[in-house]
Amino acid sequence: MPSGPHPTPRRGSRVVSAVAVAAVVAAPLLASALSRGSPDALLAVPVEPLAVALLLLAVAARGVRMLVAGLFGLTVMLALAVAALDLAFTATIDRRFDPVQDAGAVAAAVGVVADATGPAMAGLAVGGAALALVAGAAGLAAAALRVGRAADVAAPTGRAVVTALTGVWIAAALTGAQLVPGVPFAAGPAASVLTQASARAVQSVHDDAAFERALGSDPLAAADDSRLLAGLEGKDVVFAFVESYGEVALRPAPFTDRIAATLRAGEDQLARDGYTARSALLESPTFGGVSWLAHATLQSGVWVDSQGKYDRLTSGDRRTLTSLFSAAGWRTVAVVPSNTEPWPLASTFYGYDAVLDARNSGYRGPGFGYARMPDQFTWQVFHDHAASTGATPVMAEIDLVSSHTPWTPTPRLVPWHRLGDGTVFEGHGDGQPSPMEVWGDPDRVRDRYAESLAYSLGAAFSYLREHSQRDLVLVLVGDHQPARIVSGSGADRDVPVTVIAQDPAVFEQISSWGWQPGLHPSADAPRWRMDEFRDRFVAAFSG
Template identity: 55%
Template sequence: MNDGFDERRAPRRGARVATIVAFAALVVAPLVTGALTAGTPAALLSLPAESIAVLLILLAIPGRRTRWLVAGAFGVIVVTATVVAALDLGFEATVDRAFSLVDDGPALLSAFGVVGDATGTLNAFVILGVLVALLVGAVFALARAALRAEEVTVRSGRAGRLVAATVTAVWIVCALAGVHSLPGIPFASADAASALAATSAQTAQSIRDQQTFAAAVRTDPYRTVPSDQLLSALKGKDVVVAFLESYGKVAVQDSTFSPGVDRVLRAGGAQLTEDGYSAQSAFLSSPTFGGVSWLAHSTLQSGVWIDSQQNYDRLTAGTRLTLTRAFENAGWRTVSVVPSNSEPWALGKQFYGYDAMMNSLNMGYHGPVFSYARIPDQYTWQHFYDEELAAAHAPVMAEIDFVSSHTPWTPLPRLVPWSALGDGSIFDPQPAQGLAPVAVWPDPERVQRVYGQSVEYTLGAMFSFLHTHDQRNLVLIVLGDHQPARIVSGAAANHDVPISIISKDPGVFDRIASWRWQSGVLPTQSAPVWRMDQFRDRFFEAFTP
């Protein structure tokens, strides 16, 4: 009986399908790099040079092992170029620059840590394992596709070689003539090769930049100023540099969420005035965008532009004078407060010169974590006050990193009565009452909304602290470290972040009158904008008679 199924035809159908899939993969895979770079799938309507080249090479060389090596190299090149393009896309969307092989290896480790904080360490390793397996599988699949295409071409004899030669000629003619599939999309492409060539050129440029950077680090006009003169106009003051995570210009201007942040700033500024404080504000241009906060911290502290991990490592391996070290040399007790650090920080002592360092292990916090933020900002303020400011003390200089506004910005803590903070366990119910990151991040509008709410909380905690704990001798420098990621900031956002100086001493503002900063804690569009590396020297100049 014949039911319509021919067992002899099934293998032939399978072979034809395999051949079609192999040629499709051979043509499409090298174009993915261009699609990612151009930001449009229209880039897939091209003819890739990489596929033509590997097929011609395979047709020309003998030996199955050698052909496997060539096909494997093709797979590695295409997959590597795709990964680099994806990393470029991710870095552009988060830190506003392309990925650098020289500079950004540690940043990938930091990104893994953020994923672990948001999803759990085990889930992060599972995700990493799946990604590695997919990449290895993609290399093997592309190699096998190239070999399949070569086998079919050989079996086709003269006709197959004629087709290969014709396709090659078409690519050359279209490349020379500048033929485009669509406006801006060349028909003859070499996207994967171009991406790897660009990465190689960028790597070479990064190496050359190292020499320029080394010269900038060595040039320090304040290295020879006697320590008893430097910063002497602040004698007797407690000086706090407060970095508010992801507090960028977009938080206060021209966004859907800035009106809410601005209301908090106006109300907080009015409360500061009632309590006897004054404030002046401006903007600083950060060397980083969307993350890698320590680049901003080190830039402000050292007066050198630190825009990569490599430069950070070179800076901290030397003896450049930091704000912290200058205060320590002048007799201040110096303190760092990094509530999301869970390990000892050797550079805090070796490079910055901190006398004491607080982190999640020694701040006495026994409450819940809020995604990345291990400790709510309100508790951080209270613990710092209890440890350093509450009793009679020698002048303190501190850098405090407030992390409740760190991505993924949810769930968020809420302010509680200061007298009820205790060991932080009062926050126990709050994470479950908020939104999980997985419930927010698929929707950009919800991401932007929770970002704005996180900044409102962080600023609200600061204003509430200053209202609750009168600080007559405090000079508070509060600023953002960088703009939030592109999903919040948008494609046109620059690197500017707000900065304010708050104090009850009119003499502090007399010293910085030449800066022409704006009154209050909410800078406007016309406020001065400095590069962040200019702050250290101008601060030294203002407060060194």
């Protein structure tokens, strides 16, 4: 330990030392506050600064002191990064970050940001985050060293203060003292964030084992292809996922009036055109985003609630709705308007015969946020493809993404004969607020969500009116609830699902389901988990 008299610190030096103390104390508490999503976590005494101060007081070697300070800075910044991811995941998909499962989801989120704001802004955001992580770790290490030097200069008073605070922390920990209910006064905030993340990682390993068992027991693996889906023979069957169409859209609220009006008008129109609709609710494996997990769950009949499980599922050969329809004689197609690159899983896992996306749909109009083409044009792309197959029935999954976050700008419906190559949509976004303008006000976010969803649903009903088809069976289903800023804190994971068709025989085969008439399932409608849908659907229509 340094010995001998110490010079009296100047006033400026004392200010710098006070700032350093504030930094090393506040940073771990901030990690806890971010992870919990509550400022209450700031009302505690963190153990990490006390531990680093004791270590720095106990060693004299400069290299060792720098190592201790560096580890402190790195650990706290890592905890802050995990806590920020916890906050982001909770706000968007309603669960905390899982280090084992969610690396791919983080990369996908960057892609969504790039779609909404452009690759340059997304790259700037990623680079800025990495720079902040490095600079923060270095800054906290320097602050910790400054605190250690200040304690040396103030010795023995410095040692006495650190020792006294440590004693207070231990006493508070032993007695369970709390300034705020549920928040221990003696806390280990950074350590707690990292420990909880590690626990989630361990739990993921156990969940993965159960998932592997589910993958290995497919009840349709040996199904008789000659009897598959015979009750739908000769019919085009469409599974249309409506982005962010959650149960919250069905419940009374000021911002849902527009959606309710669209559903009422849709019901009236379908009835006039000879259609019947039956609706229920499905529990989605995801919330607020990561739509492909819901698609995979509905298609495969297993619960896919993370990117890691999705990767394992799609690397195997479990039968999907698509591959089952293909085995039964349907031509299968995926209509994914926001895909801009090849999608190998379309053929290697799902079993599609064709993929129609942004590269080959002939769209030349403007994009609308995440949506590279309006849903109305997407329906026309599907219709043109189905017409080109002749007498062979088509099974399709269509992704309707005009209601994808950030929910602005929104296109307008145009006369179907004017669609052309989509240039008719030029100017539809003019005068509408940008995502940056909208997301500063939760009320505006909810209003824009409702407008985009009403457009997406309205485009589907308009398609059915324009192209009335007795031999069409449409399953209109939400993929997940919208983010918490729209759904609110009490929302569950349920989404609407509706079967629409003109042929009464379709509904005779699903009468045992007990689904409700119309497009608007009530709160007491039947509720299934989304992974139950595949087997029930195949059983109902396979005799």
